[in-house]
Amino acid sequence: MTTPVRTDLAPYRVAVAELPASAVASRDGDGAVAVVAGVRAWWQAAADASAGGAAAVVVAQPAAAPVEALDALASVADATPVVLERPLLRADVVAAIGGAFEGVPAAGALAVECHAPDLTLAVALRDAIGWARVLAGGPLTLRAGESWGGRVLGLLETEHGAAVSIVAAPQPGAPSLGRVRITTIAEVRVEVDADLDTALVITDAEGRSILPARFESSERVALRRAITAVRTAERPFDLADLRHDTALAEALLSAPTA
Incomplete structure (x- = not known):
């Protein structure tokens, strides 16, 4: 069984291709794992993806974000797993x-x-x-x-x-x-x-x-974690950990x- 993934980011398209047994590219974000770039107001893009029906959200290399923005995202995406790709x-x-x-x-x-x-x-x-x-x-x-x-x-x-x-x-x-x-x-x-x-x-x-x-790319690790979260309904602690570190x-x- 494959999980649909919506992304415009080239490294994540590669990650989808490398996981043929568990991921498939999709143009529709509803019910899919949505990947958003961690630039500018990425927290708003993640909130929009959650509100648009994404099964999970992956944020690629999230830039620095205000604590208040992270709190707002956690509130909006309460039922949506959010996975953060933090290469360091x-x-x-x-x-x-x-x-x-x-x-x-x-x-x-x-x-x-x-x-x-x-x-x-x-x-x-x-x-x-x-x-x-x-x-x-x-x-x-x-x-x-x-x-x-x-x-x-x-x-x-x-x-x-x-x-x-x-x-x-x-x-x-x-x-x-x-x-x-x-x-x-x-x-x-x-x-x-x-x-x-x-x-x-x-x-x-x-x-x-x-x-x-x-040797596995950080993008593929993040995508695998998001797919696992969708299939098991387990919530990752990425946002809570990011808030702690950011504060x-x-x-x-x-x-x-x-």
């Missing part, structure tokens, strides 16, 4: 980490570094916070922050009281989507290095283990200089 925070890598983390003690602290071109720093910072949330195993709380000239210093805290330090800055030579590096400070050290390719390294007394490289990124970027 790939859902398949996050899922793989769950197994890799089994038996790893909680970190006492996390260090987060983030750099990106000016235009994409807000998105890179948002996704860096997302990685910190994943590695911490739950939501984070802002304790202190300072910003000047686009540069950010921040201190967050996990639910278990671990400190999360963040340094972010614009860099013209950085990858277009930015680059994120997170290191846990613990007996077992976990390192995530995310840009267009994401690497995960776990170091303990026995040596270093590296998560295998992922903290907004607070850090607007924090006054001490």
Whole structure:
């Protein structure tokens, strides 16, 4: 059984062609998985797709969005699964980490570094916070922050009281989507290095283990997740997670200089 997919984006048309057993291209958005580009007011495009009868909505590489806009989208799309393609925070890598983390003690602290071109720093910072949330195993709380000239210093805290330090800055030579590096400070050290390719390294007394490289495109991962959500009626937590990460990124970027 195939699920109809409505998209005008070339990478997603390729993803549909690569999933012949589960996806088929459609010109009609009603009852289909609707793919919208994550540019400009993408949250409104996603809301319109939901209101137009889409079975699920995929947002391709969502740009920075105000928290209020995300709340409005969550309200409108309450019954519609929304899947977000975040290339710096790939859902398949996050899922793989769950197994890799089994038996790893909680970190006492996390260090987060983030750099990106000016235009994409807000998105890179948002996704860096997302990685910190994943590695911490739950939501984070802002304790202190300072910003000047686009540069950010921040201190967050996990639910278990671990400190999360963040340094972010614009860099013209950085990858277009930015680059994120997170290191846990613990007996077992976990390192995530995310840009267009994401690497995960776990170091303990026995040596270093590296998560295998992922060869599937982020577009195909997002499309598969949306199709699964339609078929199982399970709601992904993408919007709630994005709101959490966005709220903290907004607070850090607007924090006054001490």
